[in-house]
Amino acid sequence: MLDDYQGALEDLDKADILEPNNAFTLRNRGEVKKMLHN
Amino acid sequence: MKRMLDDYQGALEDLDKADVLEPNNAFTLRSRGNVKKMLHDYQGALEDFDKADVLEPNNAFTLRSRGNVKKMLHDYQGALEDLDKADVLEPNNAVTWKRRGEVKRMLDDYQGALEDLDKADVLKPNNAFTLRSRGVVKKMLHDYQGALEDLDKANVLEPNNAFTLRNHGEVKKMLDDYQRALEDLDKANVVEPNDAFTLSVRGEVKKMLEDYQRALEDLDKANVVEPNDVFTLSVRGEVKGMLDDYCGALEDLDKADVLEPNNAFTLTVYAHMNLSLNKYQAALEATDKLHFLKPNDDFILQDRKWLKWMFDEYQPIIESLPFNLRIQSFTYDELNFGPSLGKGTYGEVYLSSWKGITIAIKVLEWSGEHNEGAKKSFVSKMNTLGSIRHINLVRFLGYCIKGLKHMLVYEYISNSSLDKWLDGDKHLDWDKQICIIIRVTRGLAHLHHKCDPTIVHFDIKPGNILLDKDYTPKLADFGLAKILHGKDENVGCAPPFFFC
Numbered sequence: 314m315l316d317d318y319q320g321a322l323e324d325l326d327k328a329d330i331l332e333p334n335n336a337f338t339l340r341n342r343g344e345v346k347k348m349l350h351n
Numbered sequence: 352m353k354r355m356l357d358d359y360q361g362a363l364e365d366l367d368k369a370d371v372l373e374p375n376n377a378f379t380l381r382s383r384g385n386v387k388k389m390l391h392d393y394q395g396a397l398e399d400f401d402k403a404d405v406l407e408p409n410n411a412f413t414l415r416s417r418g419n420v421k422k423m424l425h426d427y428q429g430a431l432e433d434l435d436k437a438d439v440l441e442p443n444n445a446v447t448w449k450r451r452g453e454v455k456r457m458l459d460d461y462q463g464a465l466e467d468l469d470k471a472d473v474l475k476p477n478n479a480f481t482l483r484s485r486g487v488v489k490k491m492l493h494d495y496q497g498a499l500e501d502l503d504k505a506n507v508l509e510p511n512n513a514f515t516l517r518n519h520g521e522v523k524k525m526l527d528d529y530q531r532a533l534e535d536l537d538k539a540n541v542v543e544p545n546d547a548f549t550l551s552v553r554g555e556v557k558k559m560l561e562d563y564q565r566a567l568e569d570l571d572k573a574n575v576v577e578p579n580d581v582f583t584l585s586v587r588g589e590v591k592g593m594l595d596d597y598c599g600a601l602e603d604l605d606k607a608d609v610l611e612p613n614n615a616f617t618l619t620v621y622a623h624m625n626l627s628l629n630k631y632q633a634a635l636e637a638t639d640k641l642h643f644l645k646p647n648d649d650f651i652l653q654d655r656k657w658l659k660w661m662f663d664e665y666q667p668i669i670e671s672l673p674f675n676l677r678i679q680s681f682t683y684d685e686l687n688f689g690p691s692l693g694k695g696t697y698g699e700v701y702l703s704s705w706k707g708i709t710i711a712i713k714v715l716e717w718s719g720e721h722n723e724g725a726k727k728s729f730v731s732k733m734n735t736l737g738s739i740r741h742i743n744l745v746r747f748l749g750y751c752i753k754g755l756k757h758m759l760v761y762e763y764i765s766n767s768s769l770d771k772w773l774d775g776d777k778h779l780d781w782d783k784q785i786c787i788i789i790r791v792t793r794g795l796a797h798l799h800h801k802c803d804p805t806i807v808h809f810d811i812k813p814g815n816i817l818l819d820k821d822y823t824p825k826l827a828d829f830g831l832a833k834i835l836h837g838k839d840e841n842v843g844c845a846p847p848f849f850f851c
């Protein structure tokens with residue numbers, strides 16, 4: 314875990330555009346968004 | 352704050368979609384549970400954690416998070432079970448310890464809480480939550496200095512936290528630092544204006560600072576938020592008593608007593624209130640209960656002895672007097688002068704008896720003017736003096752005028768004056784001396800705050816402090832400076848040496 318939540322969020326945003334409605338992407342993006350504000 | 356909530360809202364939307372696309376995924380549920388918790392949807396969070404626990408049991412993170420949510424929902428026992436399991440599955444986790452410490456605090460297991468919070472602090476120092484919680488635990492264990500240190504640190508790490516501030520304020524109050532306590536409680540009140548605990552404690556602090564009207568305002572507000580809080584009711588009862596609203600005071604104290612019978616604080620205020628009203632039986636009953644609760648408390652023991660004597664022996668005699676609550680005008684012939692008891696600032700005092708009651712007569716070295724106007728003025732002043740009643744003031748029974756001689760009649764206090772105890776062969780142990788000091792200040796406070804007009808003694812000294820058979824001190828010679836010499840008795844003008 315590198316704790317680069319901002320970088321992770323950008324990647325997951327791109328993944329969501331390329332392949333929308335992917336549960337894995339969404340799950341992890343949700344978690345990353347949460348971690349960004351913990 | 353709104354931005355943060357908006358971001359959690361974004362996270363929630365992603366996790367909701369993930370849950371639709373791939374239901375029953377423990378990771379999604381656990382993560383969504385935590386997001387819901389951050390959005391204060393504790394019930395929704397609990398449902399997600401429950402599902403995650405079924406799908407993937409014995410996950411320390413799920414259990415730790417669910418324990419936290421159960422705590423927020425006030426299910427402290429359930430929270431403790433989850434956190435205990437999390438601690439077994441993943442030992443040495445500071446988050447588990449600090450949360451379990453907080454839950455144990457809520458369950459009144461202060462020693463267990465302290466152990467967990469100490470461990471959490473070692474593993475992860477400088478955590479505001481841990482320090483704040485431990486500070487409160489130490490407060491509950493009466494380690495006020497330790498509590499102050501923890502809360503100081505928590506306050507530096509996370510300023511403007513209302514929980515830290517109000518507990519900081521309460522600890523300072525316990526350490527008698529009322530002015531600083533008030534500053535903290537004011538800040539806490541700005542952050543959370545309707546917190547009943549803050550208002551109630553601030554009310555008590557204002558009471559200690561003798562700002563009774565403002566204290567009452569805070570306690571009224573606290574009572575609106577939490578009408579059945581026994582502490583608020585008891586303190587408000589005391590404050591109303593200080594403001595001479597005895598009916599309101601007894602109403603509050605009665606309510607507090609119904610809600611929580613045998614509360615030592617309520618009983619103490621109740622006893623003092625009834626004492627101020629000369630209701631010795633009610634005061635004695637309250638003191639009896641206090642004695643049962645705290646059999647080794649020397650203060651209670653002494654108050655009880657004194658009240659018992661007051662009720663059994665003194666009250667019937669006083670009630671048999673023709674002028675029950677008024678002072679008596681004695682004729683010279685009915686007073687039987689005995690031996691001299693000593694000479695004071697205003698004249699010689701003689702032992703005497705009247706209708707079987709032992710009394711003391713002070714023959715004033717003062718004659719005043721010999722005319723009808725002067726006599727009327729003297730009698731009026733005697734009536735004022737006779738209206739002053741307090742357990743720690745020598746009771747004035749009446750007066751006698753014979754020609755130019757003026758005599759004052761007092762109850763007889765059998766154990767001589769304090770100077771005889773301090774200078775002679777007699778011995779007073781330290782505890783008794785402390786009791787005496789405290790009680791003398793009560794008598795003085797009565798003169799300063801309960802008498803209209805205010806009375807300043809002007810001559811406090813061991814020779815004017817008389818002790819009864821139970822060593823209850825009674826201040827003598829009060830009010831005479833004004834009556835005999837017209838001294839200005841404005842408390843604000845009295846220099847400090849008057850009270851030495």
